[in-house]
Amino acid sequence: MLRIHFTSDDLSRIRLTPRADIMWEILLSSYRLRHSAGTVLFGEWRRAVTPRLATDALALTALAPPVGYAVDFLTPVGAGQTLAEGTEALRGTTRTRLRNDLEELSRRHPGRPLPGWTRDLADGSPEALTHLADSVTGYFSTALKPYWRAIQLQVTRDHDWRRNTLDERGWEAVLATLHPSAQWNYPELRLAFPADHDIHLEGRGLILQPSFFCWGPPTTFLDTELTPILVYPVERSVDWYASTQRTRHSALAALLGKTRARVLELVAVGSCTTTQLAGRAGLPVQTASNQVTVLREADLISSRRHRNTVIHTITTLGEALLEGDTPGPRSSSHV
Structure with a gap:
């Protein structure tokens, strides 16, 4: 007591x-x-x-x-x-x-x-x-x-x-x-x-x-x-988690396209190579590489070389987009 x-x-x-x-x-x-x-x-x-x-x-x-x-x-x-x-x-x-x-x-x-x-x-x-x-x-x-x-x-x-x-x-x-x-x-x-x-x-x-x-x-x-x-x-709504997914996924998908939005979210989980990203997303390596290129050109992720591999990391702008704090890049095309 x-x-x-x-x-x-x-x-x-x-x-x-x-x-x-x-x-x-x-x-x-x-x-x-x-x-x-x-x-x-x-x-x-x-x-x-x-x-x-x-x-x-x-x-x-x-x-x-x-x-x-x-x-x-x-x-x-x-x-x-x-x-x-x-x-x-x-x-x-x-x-x-x-x-x-x-x-x-x-x-x-x-x-x-x-x-x-x-x-x-x-x-x-x-x-x-x-x-x-x-x-x-x-x-x-x-x-x-x-x-x-x-x-x-x-x-x-x-x-x-x-x-x-x-x-x-x-x-x-x-x-x-x-x-x-x-x-x-x-x-x-x-x-x-x-x-x-x-x-x-x-x-x-x-x-x-x-x-x-x-x-x-x-x-x-x-x-x-x-x-x-x-x-x-506190009292909690049973659908609180589902609401975060609906809002986030629908907004990102409308802006970036479903595949590219998924790739951005997976890079946000943790820095990774293109091969690791492809494994997370269930995509061919070449497709993952193409998505990374577009997201990097939009300044949503950054890439740096480490020995014989390239590591991809989400940028501050990319994080802000996932959180809904800023409008996304206007140049991105849909997949």
């Missing part, structure tokens, strides 16, 4: 966050990839993402076991709205926080030895922190970035509903509807939790953070000295 203890000042200091927190979604989505629960909501996303994850996820999963405690420093307080801000906050984690959280992780998972690089992380090594930040960035790019707008839409809808509840019925009604297990009886909010855990707000207020990938009861930090936050699951 999680018990959050309010003072008379804390109700006026509750903050209802309007947007998804990138670092919390990274952490919580890593659990959704390792558990079968929520297949109706996450099954298609899980099947699409899992084969594309390489070593990017290893550092993250080492610090967040499938069940139980995950280090608090993976979700920095006040990390900002962008991935760059989140990873910068991660790089700025103090040595004391790193060491304390990693020691706590070892204590709570005695049969799960930590990889050797975490020793450097516990010492505050800038290289180890950069390695972790790069791993988080790679994970986000593969697992969340293609779907981020849909995720934000679900969170925004939840926020708007709770804001209306607040206006009509007050904070008590908001707190009582955060989760089916929520029991509000001033000055205490009780919620289902894996273990007994008490948070005494003592005038610090409480951040209510909606989360798309939070599944089951709400979650929070283990360290009660950190800024109090309650991360709770």
Whole structure:
């Protein structure tokens, strides 16, 4: 049971966050990839993402076991709205926080030895922190970035509903509807939790953070000295994943043609040679090469020689086109 203890000042200091927190979604989505629960909501996303994850996820999963405690420093307080801000906050984690959280992780998972690089992380090594930040960035790019707008839409809808509840019925009604297990009886909010855990707000207020990938009861930090936050699951549309595919594929196909749009998406999954790209797309090598030439001329991908091979990588313009942030190149013809 999680018990959050309010003072008379804390109700006026509750903050209802309007947007998804990138670092919390990274952490919580890593659990959704390792558990079968929520297949109706996450099954298609899980099947699409899992084969594309390489070593990017290893550092993250080492610090967040499938069940139980995950280090608090993976979700920095006040990390900002962008991935760059989140990873910068991660790089700025103090040595004391790193060491304390990693020691706590070892204590709570005695049969799960930590990889050797975490020793450097516990010492505050800038290289180890950069390695972790790069791993988080790679994970986000593969697992969340293609779907981020849909995720934000679900969170925004939840926020708007709770804001209306607040206006009509007050904070008590908001707190009582955060989760089916929520029991509000001033000055205490009780919620289902894996273990007994008490948070005494003592005038610090409480951040209510909606989360798309939070599944089951709400979650929070283990360290009660950190800024109090309650991360709770939002209501999600069953067709959220399908909507991302319909929007993305139809728009790209209309602009580039189905084959070329598919090639661009596959290059975005990860840098590759023409032969690797042909294998991913199920195309003859010559056809893949022709598509690459057109996309490169449109500045949607770049190619560089590495020894005896040529590696293709998506450009910033190509990424923006996939995300719908810019109109595509006007010179591309349809296939």
